[in-house]
Amino acid sequence: MTEQTIAIYCFIDDFFLAIGRKDDAHCKLSDAELLTTALVAARFFYGNLHSACAYMREHHGVRMIDKSGFTRRLHGLKEQLVALFLALGQSLKQLNTRSRYLIDSFPVAVCDNIRIARCRLLRGEGYRGKCVSKRCYFYGFRVQLIATEEGLPVQFYIHAGSFVDITAFKAMELDLPEGSRLYADAGYTCYEVEDLLKECDGVELRACRKRNSKRADQPHMAFLKDHYRKRIETTFSGITALFPKKIHAVTPQGFILKIILFIFAYTLSQIIE
Structure with a gap:
């Protein structure tokens, strides 16, 4: 679990460095750490963000923000999440000879x-x-x-x-x-x-x-x-x-976002394993 979490973070952080994306100097939680937490939630905690935040804080020393702030920033990073998946997909297509x-x-x-x-x-x-x-x-x-x-x-x-x-x-x-x-x-x-x-x-x-x-x-x-x-x-x-018995979401956009996270988390797990 620890190895997969580190691998996911390195992949996201390297992608952001490659496209020149920089975090705000006042942000306590970086975008790479936030997306890693969301993917860890989908991979290991059935999409439960609270459990994933607790894991990242206790085992990796990540400074977490409040739940509402985390959710708002996660929704704001949806385009970057899709771009990450598409970039990974392009690499897989090149390897699929x-x-x-x-x-x-x-x-x-x-x-x-x-x-x-x-x-x-x-x-x-x-x-x-x-x-x-x-x-x-x-x-x-x-x-x-x-x-x-x-x-x-x-x-x-x-x-x-x-x-x-x-x-x-x-x-x-x-x-x-x-x-x-x-x-x-x-x-x-x-x-x-x-x-x-x-x-x-x-x-x-x-x-x-x-x-x-x-x-x-x-x-x-x-x-x-x-x-x-x-x-x-x-x-x-x-x-x-990876799905829970019921996917919890407040809006349709949040429901779709969780589906994307589950698909992405499965793809990464298959590559890493």
């Missing part, structure tokens, strides 16, 4: 279905979605995740739960190297999108075909698609294992 990537989505429920009418965090039917694999409905967000062949996340897109995979994929700003092959399930089937990606970006979307598909696969291609896309399910299991 086979250029095989996986895409799929997983739901993150805000509350149980029976409590939707009393939910204060979100309002509207736009957040009610269906999880086909589990044959159930949920109320909250859906995360589109792109991972390497080894299951390391490199890009994500969080959206309302009612949007199906292919609709969200069209809205997603895909950033993959030319010549990449992106494996997906049948929910991402759209011949127009496949043709545009291949022609404009040089990315081949290999979605599993339905029985009535107009572009049926040869048996060997169907086997490859089914084989590679299953690896991302293990990634989803690893990310959701």
